[in-house]
Amino acid sequence: MPVRFLKNASELADVSMESPLPVQVTNAKPVPADTLLVATTSVDTTANRDLLGSTATELPTLDGCMQYRKLVWLAHRASNTAINYTIRARATDLAGTPLGSGWQTLASGTFAADPANPNWVRLDIPATGDGYYDQYRIEVSVASGTVALMSKIVGVR
Secondary structure, three states: OOOEEEEEOOEEEEOOOOOOOOOOOOOOOOOOEEEEEEEEEEEOOOOOOEOOOOOOOOOOOEEOOOOOOEEEEEEEEOOOOOEEEEEEEEOEOOOOOEOOOOOEEEEEEEEOOOOOOOOEEEEEEOOOOOOOOOEEEEEEEOOOOOEEEEEEEEEEO
16 A cells, blocks of 8 residues: 655645655754855955954954854955965953953964865864854965955854
């Protein structure tokens, strides 16, 4: 005897390859994520320049990030140029004032020239564990010349 199901309000259908049994996933929770920043930066040799173009070292690139356990930085560079980055973070009080001066450096490195993926980069912030910092500052530079860097940062709860 074939297995049947109610296809719509008035039609019974046999389960087959063409008409599979409908399934609803239960107890699955989607991971909410929000786009926090989309920016194009002209990256040059200037020290302390962040993704917003600011060289004021006390200003955050991202603010109000406490609800996110991780940030994902996706970027496309206009040419296969090595880009140096430094990621800093800090906590703030309830009024949004930093708990102290300066930043904690979470990571620094280089998006190296890569023949396999010449222009695309991805970085998880932090690389391991959870973040939950209030503010982040993401600084970028190149050794010589200038390159356009298009960035998207997504916050994951």
